[in-house]
Amino acid sequence: MSVFEIAREHGSWRLAGFALAVLLFLAVGLLRWPLLLAARVLLVVQSGLDARITASFAGAVPAPPETG
Numbered sequence: 136m137s138v139f140e141i142a143r144e145h146g147s148w149r150l151a152g153f154a155l156a157v158l159l160f161l162a163v164g165l166l167r168w169p170l171l172l173a174a175r176v177l178l179v180v181q182s183g184l185d186a187r188i189t190a191s192f193a194g195a196v197p198a199p200p201e202t203g
Contacts, residue, residue: 138150
């Protein structure tokens, strides 16, 4: 079935609406990438800060006395 047959059977407005829906779907998919990248950057920064803070506090805590 060709595009012209679909336009003749369902109308050109329906075909244009379908094309718009496909383009909107692709646009939302492309819009997701920068947000995903920002989330990854925040995750790396937060993990690095967490490791540094944990290491700074872990060095300040005295070791428990050995018993036994």
